[in-house]
Every structure is written in structure tokens, then in C-alpha cells.
Amino acid sequence: MASHPTTEHGAHGAHHPKLQHHFFSMSQQLEASTLGMWVFLVTEIMFFGGLFMAYITYRWMYPDAWEQSSNLLNVYLGGLNTAVLIVSSLTMALAVRAAQVGSRMGQIVNLILTILLGSTFLVVKYFEYSAKFDHHLIPGPHFAPTHEVSGALVNVALPFGSQIFFSLYFIMTGIHALHMVVGIGLMLVILVMAWKGKFSPGYYGPVEVSGLYWHFVDIVWIFLFPLLYLLGFHLGGH
Amino acid sequence: MTPHAVERKSYLDEPHGLAAWLLTKDHKRIAMLYLISITVFFAIGGMFATGIRLELLTPKGDFLSPDTYNKFFTMHGIVMIFFFLIPSIPATLGNFLIPIMCGTKDLAFPRINLLSWYLYVIGGLMAIAVLAMGGVDTGWTFYTPYSSQASMTNVTLAAMGAFVAGFSSILTGFNFIVTVHRMRAPGLTWFRLPLFVWAMYATSIVMILGTPVIAITLTLLMAERTLGLGIFDPKTGGDPVLFQHLFWFYSHPAVYIMILPGMGVMSELVAGVSRKQVFGYSFVAFSSLAIAIIGFLVWGHHLFVSSQSVYAGLVFSIITMLVAVPSAVKTFNWAATMYKGSVTWESPTFWVVGFMGLFTIGGLTGLFLAAMGLDIALHDTYFVVAHFHYIMVGGAIMAFMGGLHFWWPKMTGRLYSEPGAKASAILVFLGFNLTFFPQFILGYLGMPRRYHSYPDEFQALNVLSSAGASILAVGYLLPAIYFTYSLVKGQAAPANPWGAKGLEWTTASPPPTFNFDEDVVVTEPAYDYKPPREVPQHTGRAGHAFSE
Numbered sequence A: 001m002a003s004h005p006t007t008e009h010g011a012h013g014a015h016h017p018k019l020q021h022h023f024f025s026m027s028q029q030l031e032a033s034t035l036g037m038w039v040f041l042v043t044e045i046m047f048f049g050g051l052f053m054a055y056i057t058y059r060w061m062y063p064d065a066w067e068q069s070s071n072l073l074n075v076y077l078g079g080l081n082t083a084v085l086i087v088s089s090l091t092m093a094l095a096v097r098a099a100q101v102g103s104r105m106g107q108i109v110n111l112i113l114t115i116l117l118g119s120t121f122l123v124v125k126y127f128e129y130s131a132k133f134d135h136h137l138i139p140g141p142h143f144a145p146t147h148e149v150s151g152a153l154v155n156v157a158l159p160f161g162s163q164i165f166f167s168l169y170f171i172m173t174g175i176h177a178l179h180m181v182v183g184i185g186l187m188l189v190i191l192v193m194a195w196k197g198k199f200s201p202g203y204y205g206p207v208e209v210s211g212l213y214w215h216f217v218d219i220v221w222i223f224l225f226p227l228l229y230l231l232g233f234h235l236g237g238h
Numbered sequence B: 001m002t003p004h005a006v007e008r009k010s011y012l013d014e015p016h017g018l019a020a021w022l023l024t025k026d027h028k029r030i031a032m033l034y035l036i037s038i039t040v041f042f043a044i045g046g047m048f049a050t051g052i053r054l055e056l057l058t059p060k061g062d063f064l065s066p067d068t069y070n071k072f073f074t075m076h077g078i079v080m081i082f083f084f085l086i087p088s089i090p091a092t093l094g095n096f097l098i099p100i101m102c103g104t105k106d107l108a109f110p111r112i113n114l115l116s117w118y119l120y121v122i123g124g125l126m127a128i129a130v131l132a133m134g135g136v137d138t139g140w141t142f143y144t145p146y147s148s149q150a151s152m153t154n155v156t157l158a159a160m161g162a163f164v165a166g167f168s169s170i171l172t173g174f175n176f177i178v179t180v181h182r183m184r185a186p187g188l189t190w191f192r193l194p195l196f197v198w199a200m201y202a203t204s205i206v207m208i209l210g211t212p213v214i215a216i217t218l219t220l221l222m223a224e225r226t227l228g229l230g231i232f233d234p235k236t237g238g239d240p241v242l243f244q245h246l247f248w249f250y251s252h253p254a255v256y257i258m259i260l261p262g263m264g265v266m267s268e269l270v271a272g273v274s275r276k277q278v279f280g281y282s283f284v285a286f287s288s289l290a291i292a293i294i295g296f297l298v299w300g301h302h303l304f305v306s307s308q309s310v311y312a313g314l315v316f317s318i319i320t321m322l323v324a325v326p327s328a329v330k331t332f333n334w335a336a337t338m339y340k341g342s343v344t345w346e347s348p349t350f351w352v353v354g355f356m357g358l359f360t361i362g363g364l365t366g367l368f369l370a371a372m373g374l375d376i377a378l379h380d381t382y383f384v385v386a387h388f389h390y391i392m393v394g395g396a397i398m399a400f401m402g403g404l405h406f407w408w409p410k411m412t413g414r415l416y417s418e419p420g421a422k423a424s425a426i427l428v429f430l431g432f433n434l435t436f437f438p439q440f441i442l443g444y445l446g447m448p449r450r451y452h453s454y455p456d457e458f459q460a461l462n463v464l465s466s467a468g469a470s471i472l473a474v475g476y477l478l479p480a481i482y483f484t485y486s487l488v489k490g491q492a493a494p495a496n497p498w499g500a501k502g503l504e505w506t507t508a509s510p511p512p513t514f515n516f517d518e519d520v521v522v523t524e525p526a527y528d529y530k531p532p533r534e535v536p537q538h539t540g541r542a543g544h545a546f547s548e
Helices: A026-061 A063-070 A075-101 A104-134 A162-195 A205-235 B018-022 B027-055 B066-101 B110-132 B146-150 B155-182 B195-227 B240-274 B281-297 B310-322 B324-338 B347-370 B372-378 B382-412 B418-445 B456-489
Strands: A146-149 A152-155
Touching: A026 A063, A026 A162, A026 A205, A026 B155, A026 B195, A026 B240, A063 A162, A063 A205, A075 A104, A075 A162, A075 A205, A104 A162, A162 A205, A162 B195, B018 B027, B027 B066, B027 B110, B027 B382, B027 B456, B066 B110, B066 B155, B066 B195, B066 B240, B066 B382, B110 B155, B146 B155, B146 B195, B155 B195, B195 B240, B195 B281, B240 B281, B240 B324, B240 B347, B240 B382, B281 B310, B281 B324, B310 B324, B310 B347, B310 B372, B324 B347, B347 B372, B347 B382, B347 B418, B382 B418, B382 B456, B418 B456
Parallel strands: none
Antiparallel strands: A146 A152
């Protein structure tokens, strides 16, 4: 199929094998799937938007609780994850580029790197979550915040409203992590397709569209990191 | 077009078999799957309405216990809103007609379209599971903290059902937007699109912007109920009113998800039965977008008595009244379209006229409720119940029924009984008014909603209302009979039984699998009836010769 990258115009030319029956041309198909992903991302923005609305409301109601609870999050692990995701967006963009210029090896290498970076993010997140369990920072009847001071757990008195901070922390980062899992699954599919040489300069829509999704999930984290982690950093104690 | 439309292969004939239907990617078949499913849910929702009206025949709560009554009105609301009204026109008529009206073979994403139906079915099965397990009693609004803390019923599963059905709605809207942008036939510019497509486009915008917010709101509710993550729980400092804001940010625009498609159907029907270009095409087109946009800015009118500040209330009150402007633009333009049109009294005409009357009453009483001072008196009374039923049932369902009658010959290739259809439209109109008009008076007199008993002096009006409901039920059962009969014994429909304009009338009834035999090129505007007052010389008006 790589040998017929441009025979896509009109009903009379030879159809690209990846052209679905209800589209006129490959470019119409690509435009439709790209617009589709953008529209889908709009729904995702609204989905996360509800959470951000709750965040804004409660931060306004409980500014002290927000600041002091934020101080109990691990800025260094959060920062590491931010870097990991930004690099993964670069490798993702390189994978799309590789598909556009027809480099199979470039796609495979960059997709594997993207998947590895995404998995690193989740592993770091796992260690962060475990620490929150150890420190009794899980909202609910057993909420008894502690802070680690030179290896020992010390009780911390947090202001009223801090349970909501941690509820939002877990829901926001949890839903974000769920999107990461979906993204990694998507990338595995794209990797298999790239491995089989399905993409060419005439047909790279799936790589580009999955890439849009990946960048979106990345961007959500770029907002979550300062809102959750950096808010109480100036209080020190790290 | 050939008059022997049914003899040729249509989308209904091939490929054959149940599996081919359940795995179909054809938008027309998916529309039919949706039509069957929503009819089932309409019947379920109707059974709960029957229970409510039976209980309210007498002042004493002697038919249902208070708890059961709570479950009845909750299940009536959840089933009718999430599983009937929201998918009704978009998923059936919209699915069927949008690709045809755009002159294309299918929606942009046929597999996602099928996925949307499966999500709807999964959500619907959850709702049915809730019924089987004893129902839910929070009201369809799931207000916290009752829903998250106190209710002992199946709130989580019901919320999950609405959540999943919400995704089916998102996927439908998403598909429509991409299709309208990217799949239009050559020559089919935006301003040549039928107004139904404009209305569905506006609806789709509401679907993709609003539905995700209810999804996250219900997620937060479920997280609070099952995991104890207190977002709305006052014990940990949560604010239950935040739930109301998030809920109505979707659920008020959802009203426009229900009525905008009905307005789109009306524009088609008014032009079709008047054989005249829709008056003020671009005004009608843009009024759909205006309703979609303004609709997002009015949710606060549900919180006039929920501790919202008076100033916020004032602003929401004023913006709410603005919705009346584009709605009135539509209503006046439909009336102007019919004026000096070649109106014939065929069955869709009856639904059209019924819609215009009922929607006008529903819209005007909406202004009463938008006025903040008046709403504080009318809040949570039967006046509200009557108002939104005039919009939802008198508006959305009248339009849905009208559209179904108008396009039934196209969808099935069969003609139904005209006298039966007219009788049904008249019964629904009379039954509807008898059911819901007394409720305006009841609400004005102060009868609160959601109680299973009431003071004796309200009985006469409640008996009228229940009597009307029985007539309404007959009006809805009739189409079930003559539509089913038409499928078995109905006369074959010609390609264009109404002599109407539009791409869907240029192809066979029922259409072939890929909608058109040849690629479509559009060269004329929508509703190009020429000359305006003359009945077009279309062939194939078999069975429906009408008198001038």
C-alpha cells in the first residue's frame, strides 16, 4: 500500500485500501477523524471541567485547608512525573512525524518510548498513592493525616475542608491515571499496526489522532500539577 | 423514482438475519434499533405515569405507599428523560435522516454509531435492573445529600445507568457534528442544509458540551456513595448546592436536547405540509444555535430557592427570558410559512398544528417561571410539572410523533392508516390538554409536586387530569396498532408520498443500503418549492390524493 500513496482522488481512480466506503477521499477521511478527535477532546475538557469547577469552589471556601493539604503531596515525584509526560509528548510527536515521512523504525522506536514513559508515570503514581495510604490521607472514617519527619510519622492537624482536597486529589489524579491507562492501551494497538507497516505518508490518521489524545492527557496533568502540588510548596517542610 | 420501491433491495432486506442487524453499521438500521428500544422505554415510563395518575385520583394515599410513590415518580422521570426523550428524535429520526439529508452514505463514524446503541442498551438494562431490585426514590434529579447519604435505594446503579446512557448521547452528537462538517455532498452548502440538520447540529453541540458534565457529576455522586470520598457531604465541608449547579449545568441544556430536535422536525413538516419555503430560513437556522448557546447560561433558574444570591438569580432570570426570543422567532416563522401556503390536512399536519399550540403554552408559562418573584411562589408546585410537560410531551413528543408519521413511509416503505393517524393526533391533543391544563391551576392553587396525597379540594382537578391521561394513553396506543399493521399489510409507499422537497424524498422508500443509487450533487436551496403557491407536479402520490 505504500506504493500507492496518492491514488485517492475521486470515484474513478484506484481506491486506497484504507479508504472506507462512505468517504470520497483519503483527505476527507483524515479530516473527519481528526475533527472527530477534537470534538471528543472538547467533551473531555467538559468532563474534567466539572472537577475543576469543584476544585475552584472549594479552594475558595477553604483556602487554608487547600494550602496545608497541598503541602503534604510529594512535589518531587509530581515534578518528575511532569517531566516524564512532557518528554512522552515529544516522543509521541516524533512518532507522528515518522509516520508522515514513512519511517517504520522511527514509529516503532518512538511509540515504544512513549509507552515506556507513560508506564513510568503510572509506576511513580503507584508509589505516591501507597504513601498516601501509609500516611492516613485517604478521605473517609480513617482520615488521620500524618507527615513524615526524618523517617517517623507525625500527626498533622489539617483545617476543616482538607478531606475534600484529598477527595478531589484522588478523583482528579485517578481519572487522569485512567486516561493514561487508556492511552497506553491505544499506543499498544498503534504500535502493533506500525510494526505491521500499516502506516504510510498516504495513511497515518490513526497515529495522528491517537497522538492528539495523548497530548490532551498530558495537558490535563500540566494543569493538575500546579493546582494540586505547588499550592502549598512555599510552606516548606520538604 | 420507481413506484415499485418495495420490490427492489432496500436497507431492510439485505444483509439478512438477526446478527446482521445487531452488528450493522448502517445508520438506518441503527435508527430502527433505537426506535424499537426507545418505544420499550416509553412504555415502561408510561406505566409509571399510569401509577402516578391512579394514585392521584383520590386525595388519600390509598393506592401506593409514600415510598412506592416516590419510586414511581423517580422511575418515570429517569426512564422518560434519559431513556426516551433524550435519544428519541436524535437517535431515530436524526440517525436515519442526517446522512441522507447530507447526501452521503453514512455517518462519519458508523462503528461508533453502533457502539452508541449498545451503550444505550447497557444503560437501559441497568435502569431495568434498578426496577427489578426495588427502584430508586431520589427523584430523577438525584439531589445530594439525600442521594449520597440517606437514600437506601439503588441510587448508584441508577446513576450508573444514566452515566452510560449519557455516553451514548455524546457519541451520537459527536457523530452528527463531524458528519455535518465533513460529509456534506458537493454543492450542499451550510445554507442549503435542511433546517432539521441545523437543529440537530445545535442539539449535538449541547450534547457534547453538557453531557460530560453530568457524567462527572454522577461520578462524584457514585464516588461519594460507594467510596466515601466526600465531595458534596456537609460533614466534611462539602456543599450540596454545588451538586445542583453541576447537575443543572447539564440538565437545563438537556431540555434543549429534547426540544431542539423537535423544532427541527417542525421546520421540515411545516414546509412539507405547506409546500412552501420556510419563512426566514436563516433566522430559523440561527435561532437553533442561539437556543443552544443561551441554554447554557440559564441553569441558575433551578436554584432560585437554593440559597443562590438574589443578584445571581436576577441575572439568570433575565437570561432565561431571552430564550423566549429565538423560540418565538421559530414559532412565528412556522406560522408565517403556513400563511398562504398550500396546506393540506394530512396526518403530519395535525401533529404540526398540535405542536404549535402546545409548545406556545409551554413556552409562555416558562416565562412565568423565569420571573424570579413569581417562581418563588410557583416553585415545586404542579405549575412546574404542567409547564415542562407542555414542553416535553406537548412539544418534543408531538414533534417526534409528527416526524415519525411524516417519515414512516420513507423509513419502512409502507403507508399507514391516515384516519387512524388523524384520530391519534386529535386524541393526543385533547387528552394532553385535559391531563396537564388542570395541573397549571392546581399549581397556582398551591398543590406541591411529589406527594402521594393532597387536600380534598384538589380532587376535582386531579380527576380531570387522570381522565385526560387515559385518553392520552389511547392516543399513544393507536399508532402502535396502525404502525404495526402497516408493516404487515401496509400499502407500498412511493418515493415521495407528500410531494415534499428534500434529498430524502429523491431516493427510494425504503432507501437502498447506501442511500442513493448515484452520488448526490446539490444545485438548489432547501425547500425549493416553485412556484410557491402551486402544488408540485410530483409523480407517485399514490394513495394520498388530496383535494384542493
